[in-house]
Amino acid sequence: MRTLVLNATYEPLGVTTWRRAVILVMNGTAEVLELSGREVRASKLALDAPSVVRLNRCVRVTRKHRTPFSRGAVLVRDGHRCGYCNRFADTIDHVMPRSRGGQNIWENVVAACGPCNHKKASQTPKEAGMALRATPREPLPHMRFSAFSGVPHPSWAQWIPTN
Numbered sequence: 001m002r003t004l005v006l007n008a009t010y011e012p013l014g015v016t017t018w019r020r021a022v023i024l025v026m027n028g029t030a031e032v033l034e035l036s037g038r039e040v041r042a043s044k045l046a047l048d049a050p051s052v053v054r055l056n057r058c059v060r061v062t063r064k065h066r067t068p069f070s071r072g073a074v075l076v077r078d079g080h081r082c083g084y085c086n087r088f089a090d091t092i093d094h095v096m097p098r099s100r101g102g103q104n105i106w107e108n109v110v111a112a113c114g115p116c117n118h119k120k121a122s123q124t125p126k127e128a129g130m131a132l133r134a135t136p137r138e139p140l141p142h143m144r145f146s147a148f149s150g151v152p153h154p155s156w157a158q159w160i161p162t163n
Contacts, residue, residue, distance in 0.1 A: 001038060003050050004156045005030070008058040012160055018049040030055050034155040051155045067139045069104065075111050077139040083110030084130045090114065095136065097122040106138040 003021035005013045016024075018040065024030035034052035067073060074092045082089040089111035096102030099122045110132065112120070120128040 001036060001049055003036075004052045004159060006033070006052065006054040006159055007061070008055050010054065010159065011061075013055070013059060013061070021050045021053045022047070024053060024055070025050065028056065033159075036155070052159055067106075069106060069109075073139070074106075074109050077106075078111035080111060082113040082116050083132050083134070083136070084116040084120070084125070085113060086133060087113045087116075091117045093117045093120060095132065096124060100124075107136050110136050 001018045002015045003018050005016055005021070005024075007013050018036070021030070021032075022040075025032055030053040032050045032052075033054050034050070035048040036051040038049045039046055040049045071092050075089060078089065080089050081087070083093065091112050091114060092109050093112035093116070094102040094104075095108050095110060098104070102108050116130065120130055125132055
């Protein structure tokens with residue numbers, strides 16, 4: 001269970017564990033804005049795990065966050081759909097193969113199903129007679145929250161911008 005952390009200004013800062021969120025609340029560093037509906041228990045305490053917390057003091061953010069590149073983040077960006085045939089994808093494919101100088105960057109990687117990844121091998125899509133459904137791009141900043149936590153909790157929707 002993950003918890004969304006908001007700055008004092010209500011802008012999303014990141015995602016943490018529910019345990020860390022409870023510690024922030026108990027220390028007076030943060031307040032609970034949304035509950036998950038999932039009860040957690042300790043030896044002398046039972047409480048509803050927080051889904052969204054807001055820091056009481058503003059944290060200065062000095063730079064725009066970029067979504068870190070990872071296999072899991074690529075799969076989330078593409079909705080676990082193959083970039084070639086739209087079937088369920090569980091692997092990633094380099095559009096320009098790494099063996100031919102392709103880089104490990106957002107703009108060169110798509111989610112791919114096993115059969116399409118195997119068919120394309122170390123060719124370009126054109127050489128393999130395959131077409132990309134969409135041009136790969138770096139995901140929008142708000143997508144980093146789902147990339148690190150799997151499926152975002154429904155209560156996060158009002159706090160994470162979609163543009």
